[in-house]
Amino acid sequence: MVYHSEVIGSLLRPPYLHQARQQLEAGAISAAEFKAIEDRAVDEAIALQEEAGIEVITDGEQRRYAFFGHLIEALDGFDKYGGWAIPFRDESGEELVMRRPVVVDRLRWRRNMCSEEWVYLRARKKHAGKVTMISAQQAAAYYDPEKSKGAYPTLDAYLADIVDISRREVEELIRLGCTYIQIDAPQYAALLDPQIREGYRQRGNDPEKLIDRCIELDNAIIDGHPGITFGIHICRGNNQSKFYASGDYGPIARIFQKTHFQRFLLEYDDERSGGFEPLRYMPEDRFVVLGLVTTKKPQLESRDELRRRIEEATRYIPLERLALSPQCGFASTIEGNRLSLEDQRRKLELVASVAHEVWG
Structure with missing residues (x-):
């Protein structure tokens, strides 16, 4: 099946879900009561996407x-908030710092990562669905040479466990009937941004070797599953309408050729993303989902401009191998980006309607 419209993953959390999570953490409601509220939020997320006309949906995370x-x-x-901080910024120069997790003990399985999300979505969706997972390279950002060395003496030892755990999760999702799995890999943005690449070099890390290593890790997780669609999403950071990297896909274009993903969901909503030229490296059997609609700002894109940019991309990829999506999730973190639930609805409807006009 060919799909020409989809979301990336997350949707804004409704206010009542924020309140319920706070009540759960405060002990004011039970886990069972919270689950019922969480289910309601997922039901609404599914309905929002299906009513908008999106072809591939998620549970909104x-x-x-x-x-x-x-x-x-x-x-x-x-340690949920004990990792090194990463600064996010916007065009005005406003910044915020997000604390990352850090691994401090040997990883131990507590529960499946995505099975509850998929099984619930599977039972309620009318359209095609997918599940999102993070890449091993993203998980690598949660290793600290000092804080983590008691659990894992090397980054490679930690990543070996991450790959094993991720592969088991993929296998369980497939057993449960999931046929489309998206790997979120925003850490690739650190390897396309010229300033961040130079920072790697100054710390003794070769960005080119890191790219090859990341490709190897990605393939180790997804290989060996014929008939399953694997997508990879690459953006330049997304946290409360802020970003952390800029630059076109040229420096990492070999991921198009050397990874085994069938769909590439790419951020293309503003000048920070560069042009479509790196898409010329895309093999002929791959599909590109153009993230032309921003989730960071409430302003609604021009329908004609979206059609023009899709046409521009066909200089490098045939129209039948293109699709349309937002450039990232609406709420990569629970706080969400700076737009309203109504803004979100209008953007999803725009994605679906333009896709219908272009591809039928």
């Missing part, structure tokens, strides 16, 4: 505190 929450909350061994 309503059960996660962040896009990586499935990993952190399913395994013992992480």
